[in-house]
Amino acid sequence: MKTRVAIIGGGPGGTTAAMYLLRQGLTPVIIEKESFPRYRIGESMTGECGAILRDLNLGMDMIENKHPVKHGVKVYGKHPWFLPVMARTPEGKLMDQTTWQVRRSDFDKMMLDEAVKRGAILVHGQATDPILDENGKVTGVQVRLADGSGMMQIESELLMDFSGGATFLATKGVTGPKYLGNYDRQIAIFSQIENGIRDNGEARDEQNGNTLIFYKQKYHWAWWIPIDDKVTSVGVVTPAAYFMEQNETKEEFLKRELHNIHPELTSRIPDVTLVEDTRVIKNYSYQVKQFCGEGYMAFGDAHRFVDPIFSFGMYVTMKEAQLAAPYVVKYLNGELPKEGNPFEEYQVMVEKAIDVLEDALDGFWEHPFAFAMLVYNRYVDQMIDIFAGRIYENQPSEAVVAFRKLLKRERTYDSDIYSVPIGSRYHADRAPIWVDDTSDAEVMTKLLNL
Template identity: 30%
Template sequence: MLSHQTHKISNMDVDVAIIGAGPSGAIAASLLRQQGHRVVVIEKQHFPRFSIGESLLPCCMQFIEQAGMLEAVNNAGFQFKNGAAFSHQGRYTTFDFTDKFTPGPGTTFQVQRADFDKLLADTAISQGVEIRFGHQVDAIDLTHDPRLTVTNEQGSQYQVNAKFVLDASGFGRVLPRLLNLEQSSTLPPRSAIFTHIEDNISDPSFDRNKILISVHPKHKDIWYWLIPFSNNRCSIGVVAEPHLLQRLSGSLEQQLLTIINEEPVLQRLLTKANIVQPCATLKGYSANVTTLATNKFALLGNAGEFLDPVFSSGVTIAMQSASMAVACLHKQLNGQKIDWDSQYSEPLMQGVNTFRTYVQAWYDGRFQDVIFYQQANNTIKQMICSILAGYAWDMNNPFVKESERRLNTIVELCREPNVA
């Protein structure tokens, strides 16, 4: 009888251990490798694997280029994206991301994340990054330098000794769980139901170069995403507070089809669509933490804070946090003293809180009034467009610097009754 044998894996010493090989992990690993640091990435899953967050923002392209991955992404055949379209009760408006206030790329891609994330990880590997797929972080000891306890798929454990740990584990939120950092989000709990479809859309009015965000005709805090891909497929999903979805009956697929058919534009566009992937749901996804970083670890992207999918900010925040954390970490590894609160957490949260302003205003209706306002001032629209394109850290933009006050001023103007 054959006995199962496990082979002990040697402990390893690195400068930086990264948990997770998604966009923030791959970008951070690439940047650190460029700077000559010893890095290992521990990834629980094998790629390709499904993920949502498929409509990138132009701001992402800066970090992709910084990591030496732009050529690979440009040549991958992803769906070109130049803006966002919004639809509600017969009203339709668009934001062209090339017509924005902030300098920087104005176009990007809409991607099936399984392919996109694998491309970034493979490119990082080609640059010399070691990624250990199918390995799981079980424990962390911060008594001295960080020490991770990792288990491989055969059940063997080993230690990774590092000078610093970056948590890029996304919704896995490894360090927040292990270090008890999790904190309730300030946003109400919401649920999403989503899938991929073969869309077969023939309507010439449909712009495949933009994400389409549609608002439910009766409930302004129920909204849908429709994200076209380059292969005659789309990602389709609906987001709402759970009580608004409880009236739906049947399977997840039946629930999703029922609520899609309540929105006339989507019903018309998707008459010939076929679901090609099992429907899935994500509940209570908004998250927060008590600490984003210390001199031993930093949380990147969704591992630290996730707001809401409405403006596709997740991957942008992930990549922005990776770039900012690596800039601080490179200095620390070279002997400089870093104040992680003032040099990483606070600057990162400036942009996150700008997005938060617009997420909250979307659900309470204020930002929807601005989006669908017909007599928009072009300069103001360019400033808001910059935020929708991901440039939420541009302190030269008044709508970033004073996001709440500026937005409320515009809301009042948009809500003023027209004088006959």
């Protein structure tokens, strides 16, 4: 098969890319290995993620499908604070807005069906290997078809990697190296409950569809995300070493932690009855260098994931898909630089945006009091912008500059090293301090047996 653009992954990123490319008159091929609906974690959207869905004319579908409406995120630590979802008017004024929470199996299926309905071609199978020419340019991908009928070779002018945590192109050595990120020693353990007591007030911070975050101490927190009118996604994130020390099954750990992290969470779940499998994700924090090049681009989790705490994952992959569409058209028309990386400008733009998120997240953990001051007093509007996802323009804002000062961190983008994770263990001098007595090897051995 021959196509101008092949997309690996039919999740929200790949399908958003397909819909924006269709608008540009291109007919992409989506390669997806799983049969939808399929489970996925990552259910809370930022404000600007909702804006992308509205831009794709899917706002009415989201309402008809009755996805819970999110007005903001409330964070319970020592002192609770709330950040509302707000949009910017064309004149730049902040205005109240809402976004959605989703059960991913339903939402992802809706997105894939819609992309196909609008004209994308779906190939059900697993991308196994990229095809490269003698100069190392990516010219396609090999696919093992899901119906067992064998292999298919797909020749493409551009291969877009939306494979999520599988990081297809990085794993196959097409991109630059993959580095561990700041939060790579964290573990997330999660499930769903049916009997949680929801907020039910009039005010925006009391709406029952809101995301709630609870933290006990540094790197030790829980989420609460309503995914329909009864079921709430709940998860606990802690250092992996702490989990191992408890000597509990993942279910025991999750249930006990949900009652231990914060009294505000305990009171919302008098009886913890899990209605979904308990699942684990570890090593989710990483960054891939040089993730775009001749014939290929990687998006969202396929090149970088910092930490799930403020729900940026779906938004970043969908926004990158939207921002990439005009670059893709120019690339196919031969209008991007012929020397070096044709997507250099795009790559630096999206890298800078995730740096903003990383600095805000690190600021939250390293300087929680200063963070709360910035949210509530000093740079309220700028913090609302970051949480909504307005990180691609007018950044770094004064709030981000303040985080960088607090973190004693400088970002430079004029040399080859800009995309090495600033807080990773590859910069031992800047790595976060972990309360961790268990050796890495011991933790890894135990985790592999989960």
